[in-house]
Amino acid sequence: MRDAIVIGGGLSGLSAAWELRRRGADVIVLELLERPGGVMIGERREGFLIEHGPSEMMLKNASMEAQIQALGLGEELQRPSANAQRRYIVRDGRPVALPQNPLSGVFNPILSLRGKLGLASEWLRGKGVQDDESVAAFVRRRLGQDFLDYAVGPLCSGIYAGDPEQLSMRHAFPVLWNLEKQYGGMIRGAIGKMRERRAAGTPAYIKQLVSFRGGMRSLPDAIAASLGEVVICKARVKGVSQDAGGWTLDYEREGRSYCERARKLVIAVPAYELAHLPLPAAIQDTLSPLASLPYSPVATVFTGFRREDIAHALDGFGVLVPRKESRGLIGTLFLSSLFEGRAPEGCVALLSFVGGMYSPQYARLDALALCSLVREELGRLLGARAVPLVEQAHHWPKAIPNFPVGYQAMLDSLDLAEQRWPGLSIVGNYRGGPAAGDSMMAAINAAARLLARD
Ligand SMILES: Cc1cc2nc3c(=O)[nH]c(=O)nc-3n(C[C@H](O)[C@H](O)[C@H](O)COP(=O)(O)OP(=O)(O)OC[C@H]3O[C@@H](n4cnc5c(N)ncnc54)[C@H](O)[C@@H]3O)c2cc1C
Structure with a gap:
């Protein structure tokens, strides 16, 4: 027994x-x-580290970090390079970097003027009464359609390969949901939390994106x-x-x-x-x-290029493609910009995600069609202009629970x-x-x- x-x-x-x-x-x-x-x-091939599944994780608190240390993985931990701070979102067919502070947000073209006004007036909106509602309904109510299309929609793709019309706000983004329930809004909640932490004298754990x-x-x-x-x-x-x-x-x-x-x-x-x-x-x-319980269907394509064959600076985490701008590609991670050792000297490694909840038909394409779709999209969005050195597709018929x-x-x-x-x-x-x-x-x-x- x-x-x-x-x-x-x-x-x-x-x-x-x-x-x-x-x-x-x-x-x-x-x-x-x-x-x-x-x-x-994950496997190593021709100097590339090919990962089709998870490629990073977020350490959200001290006990998570302690578990990694207890496993003896402390020495193996990798933090993203300084070159990986930016996050891009496609607007009007080109990747635009997300603003890194509120002031640069004023002039950033990802959100329209209406979207920016929606964000600025979020704290004025009243508390919703619903017990549960879709992410799309919540964001439209609090921030407007443009914010849904060009900020939260891509976020749903990045985390869930999901459709905000289907995802539950309460369960998919519980922290934001609770900010509204407890404090009456997200901006109010963020300020409230900060004040509480200050009053209690407890410094916030600084979340860390890591891999090994x-x-x-x-x-x-x-x-x-x-x-x-x-x-x-x-x-x-x-x-x-x-x-x-x-x-x-x-x-x-x-x-x-x-x-x-x-x-x-x-x-x-x-x-x-x-x-x-x-x-x-x-x-x-x-x-x-x-x-x-629905799971999003996804296909991934790993590509390795010579650095000089990509026009884009790849100075970030990756790029997400909003539904309105997508031709099947959900987004691409700049793996070799994130962590060292992902590609041989002078080369870059990218991982592209295709399909998801709102375009599942693309996730079912065969490997050849997937590679060609991704090549075309990387050409259009990042200026990739050569045949990749390494190219490999993987199907995830049920990738992430939504x-x-x-x-x-x-x-x-x-x-x-x-x-x-x-x-x-x-x-x-x-x-x-x-x-x-x-x-x-x-x-x-x-x-x-x-x-x-x-
Ligand atoms: C494509 C993709 C990309 C991701 N990217 C990230 C990322 O970058 N960062 C991040 O934090 N998370 C990411 N995730 C999510 C994260 O990795 C997973 O949530 C986590 O690893 C899930 O672990 P799990 O054990 O719950 O499920 P699984 O990894 O699915 O493990 C379930 C196990 O059960 C086994 N099993 C199934 N049926 C049986 C049976 N009858 N008997 C015995 N065994 C069985 C399976 O073979 C499998 O080994 C990603 C997930 C996917 C699919």
């Missing part, structure tokens, strides 16, 4: 297992694929290495049953059958996989609302399952935020709560 079994060896499952182990539990992780890490993939020398896969690789042989890959779960003593799992691996028993069970697979797990019918029924209006009902079903089966914990990037750091911390906290429940 073990203390816990974790199904799913992505960042969420590994983080939960790591915390369980840290608290003394005897735990195993069952991962379906050949290697753990889930969407965190070996790329983002270093993070799950480090956790898996510290867990060792209890991470069992190529394991297909064939049956899950529950009784007063705990959980029994039958699984197959390379043609052989195995059975494991444990007091606790952590499920760490994507939401769309829940319905395919052989869980007891009562648990499946409770979790059934999750089956309709929290819809009414998502609370799905979260409630997860809470209900954990109340009915106290030895069960369900973790993943659809519960606690889609970003890597949020998924990691949510899984660590869930694991601690699971051990405390009896």
Whole structure:
């Protein structure tokens, strides 16, 4: 009898297992694929670090940073180079840098005059009464259509490859949502928070965008290495049953059958996989609302160029393309401007995202068509004028969970399952935020709560 079994060896499952182990539990992780890490993939080719999934993460608080240090990854941490401060948004067919301070915002052409007036008068707008509403409805109400088209729309693309008409403001951007609920508006809220921090004398943690020398896969690789042989890959779960003593799992691996028993069970697979797990019918029924959680379809194209073959300075994080300006491209990250070691000397590495919620048909193009679309767009927007040295496409049919209006009902079903089966914990990037750091911390906290429940 073990203390816990974790199904799913992505960042969420590994983080939960790591915390369980840290608290003394005897735990195993069952991962379906050949290697753990889930969407965190990366390989070196011809001097380029090719990453199609996550390429950075935001350290949002001191405990997140402490987890990275505790994993022994402190020496591996990379911070963005000074050259990567700018963020570009396409307006009228060309990338325009976002203003870096309020004064330069006055003259910046990303927002029209109407958009700027909308932003300036946000603090005058009253509190909304809705319990939940779409991001688009919230932004139109508080900031206007231009701000939606050229600021928040691209932000939704950058984080969720999502459509602001579908995303829930309450769940997709909970911090901004709560500023309105608590303080009556976002500007009022930002000022209010600043005053509270000053009064309490607590300095704000300065968020840091980071990656690792070996790329983002270093993070799950480090956790898996510290867990060792209890991470069992190529394991297909064939049956899950529950009784007063705990959980029994039958699984197959390379043609052989195995059975494991444990007091606790952590499920760490994507939401769309829940319905395919052989869980007891009562648990499946409770979790059934999750089956309709939408995921954005995305394709990524990694391209490596000689520096002189791109006219744009690439002096930033990347460029986002608003829906109105898009021909299938959501945006492009300037990977080699962000972190050292992404491209050989004299070359640059770019990662382009295609498709998303409002143009899913592009995410389904074959590799050849994707590469040609991206070449054309990089030519139009960044002045790329040669055949790339390296070019590789990857399909993500279900990339990022998109929290819809009414998502609370799905979260409630997860809470209900954990109340009915106290030895069960369900973790993943659809519960606690889609970003890597949020998924990691949510899984660590869930694991601690699971051990405390009896
Ligand atoms: C293209 C892309 C780009 C991203 N970019 C960023 C970024 O730049 N920054 C950032 O912070 N976040 C980014 N994210 C999000 C972030 O990386 C993820 O939210 C996080 O890594 C999710 O981890 P997870 O463990 O919840 O899910 P996953 O990584 O999906 O892991 C789930 C695991 O469960 C396994 N599994 C599935 N079914 C079974 C089964 N039946 N039995 C056993 N195992 C099973 C899968 O094989 C997988 O290993 C990106 C995501 C994608 C897809």
